[in-house]
Amino acid sequence: MAQGAECIKKTLLGIEKPYTGILPHELKRQFDEVNLDEKLGNFNEVLEELKALYLKDAVYFHHPHYVAHLNCPIVIPAILAELVLSSVNSSLDTWDQSAGGTYIEQKLIDWTAERIGLGSEADGVFTSGGTQSNLMAMLLARDHVCNRQAGHLSNKTQGLPADFKRLRILTSEVSHFSVQKSAAILGLGYDAVIPVRSDARKKMDLADLQRVLDECEAQGLIPMAVVATAGTTDFGSIDPLEDISAICREKNLWMHVDAAYGGGLLISPKYRNHLAGIEHADSVTIDYHKSFFQPVSCSAFLVRDRHELGHVTCHADYLNPKSQTQEGTPNLVNKSIQTTRRFDALKLWMTLRTMGANALGSLFDHVIDLTRATYPLIERDPRFDIAHVPELSTLVFRYIPEAALTAEQIDATNVAIRKALSRSGRAVVAGTKVSGRQYLKFTLLNPMTTLDDLQGILEAIKHEGARYVIQQSALATC
Structure with a gap:
């Protein structure tokens, strides 16, 4: 461990540029000679191979000339947390595999929900990233709408209703691709996503949103969700959340806010006001591994009404039987689409407790x-x-x-x-x-x-x- 830490320290301190410029076919040749059936002679050889195959040509986000994607340098308390959580190897799906880890994650979910302003009935769960969180949002929105249809018990037991092809998701033309991806995974298809035009500042155009809603009504379509973005991937633009929420409340529509990028404004001393209106959302995506400077992965999905998370609950006698729920045992798997799950919440916890x-x-x-x-x-x-x-x-x-x-x-x-x-x-x-x-x-x-x-x-x-x-x-x- 000491040798590995020293290797990383020397590498990070010695970085002179963010990338060596190596091309894929140039690096692949080095991997062609690796025989994974045979171990190396000693640990020094392991480290030398690591440096040659990975560290030498890695892309370093902490270098000031890396200005490409939504990758951040990470704060030191989170690195220590990575060591702790990997060493103990808790799984955050059930209480009997995580104990205090369950409450650390839940405390951070409650803290985030309070920062957003979702209310006392809010809840959520840590996820692998914005794509998974957006998938959960569309899944819950879909089931929320379908379960209100007369004669339809639930998607969980009966599958999708006969008219599911009328379901539509409305989102900005510059929103994240995971909205389309979620629609495909959920059986709705890319065509279920209707792009709403953006204005000169790349924000959702409210007049066009109203136009699309009117067209849906005229065509007998069922808008199941409006996805607003607080920090688009390309432009960092924040949709007019207050106005969108007013339209959603008027028409009784599920409003999801993808704040994977802009979620860091929740703790901004200067710019928190840019998220005005997010408190009206039915669900929110937050990526701590972007604007909270945490290592990948560290993200969360939050909902205004905790009961909506029941759409992903499935009881197994060996893992999370109903009797434990009735006893009040907090099994986080009841609100996650994952089972085995890393204790990623510890990274944010140690960061907040160290830095504030x-x-x-x-x-x-x-x-x-x-x-x-x-x-x-x-x-x-x-x-x-x-x-x-x-x-x-x-x-x-x-x-x-x-x-x-x-x-x-x-x-x-x-x-x-x-x-x-x-x-x-x-x-x-x-x-x-x-x-x-x-x-x-x-x-x-x-x-x-x-x-x-x-x-x-x-x-x-x-x-x-x-x-x-x-x-x-x-x-x-x-």
């Missing part, structure tokens, strides 16, 4: 402030076209060459920029598409990244863009 919520929330505030300071640098530069005004810590923009190029050539230039930066290891940036065009993306979740770091990356983008255009021009004249 305000200090943790201030880290998220810092990267939001950094994003707002970076925006005018991009917006004023004629070599960049920025797609939106940032709300959280994401910036979507593209490089515009000086030379007059077609839209397709500009797309190819931005693809080439991203590849060149990754190959060199100087920076790792993300890419996405806006209205069919290729853009670059900064996702800032590292409090150690500075404005100078970002200015350096922007200069590198312009350098690689200009170089690519010159290369292509030279090839065209050959």
Whole structure:
């Protein structure tokens, strides 16, 4: 253990760039020679192999030039918690496998629900991530709607009702792909998800939401849920939660808020007001392993009415018999779609007890402030076209060459920029598409990244863009 910790320490302290730039086929060759049927000679050889096959070419999120996806550097108390929870190896499905771990998770669920403002009947459970939480939300919303139909006992016992193909999910056109994925898994299909247009700031357009609802009514469709997003993956935009909740209450619709990214605002000393309206949600997704700076995985799904979690309860005599429920034994498997489950809650617990919520929330505030300071640098530069005004810590923009190029050539230039930066290891940036065009993306979740770091990356983008255009021009004249 001491040798392994020292190896990690030296590796992390010695990182000079976020990525070595190695390509998949280059790394795969090293794995072709590994024989897992034979052990290595000693532990030093194990560590050397680990460094060669993994640590050397890993992508390091703590480096200030990693600005790609929603990956965060992690706080030290959570690393200690990982050691503790892995060493004891509790399973959080039943009381007789976890004891105090059950109450630590439940306390954090109650704390999160209180921060959201869901009320005294709220409950929830830790999950593997936002995709699982969103799946649970759509499952509960589906069963909630179906079970209210006359003559239908429950989806759990009878399966879906005959008219289940009329069920629809309404969500922003820029919401997370897991909404569509959940619809497919639940037997509804991608076509059950109706995209609602977003406005110039990439927030759900309320007029279009009303239009879609009116069309559903006219066509005899059954809206089973409206999914609002508090922090879209590409743009960090937060839908107008207050207004959406008012529409949902008026029409008696299930409102789910995917706050996997923006959930960190719950502990923000400066920006908590951006989540106004989340307290009206019927269910909420929170990813602590994003804006709470926790290791993967550490997430939660919460509901306003704890009784709705009964849709996923299934009793087994060997595990969680009904008699234990009647006795008051707290078996968390009763509200989870997982059985065996890691004690991931301990990471957040030790972080809060060591650092405090305000200090943790201030880290998220810092990267939001950094994003707002970076925006005018991009917006004023004629070599960049920025797609939106940032709300959280994401910036979507593209490089515009000086030379007059077609839209397709500009797309190819931005693809080439991203590849060149990754190959060199100087920076790792993300890419996405806006209205069919290729853009670059900064996702800032590292409090150690500075404005100078970002200015350096922007200069590198312009350098690689200009170089690519010159290369292509030279090839065209050959």
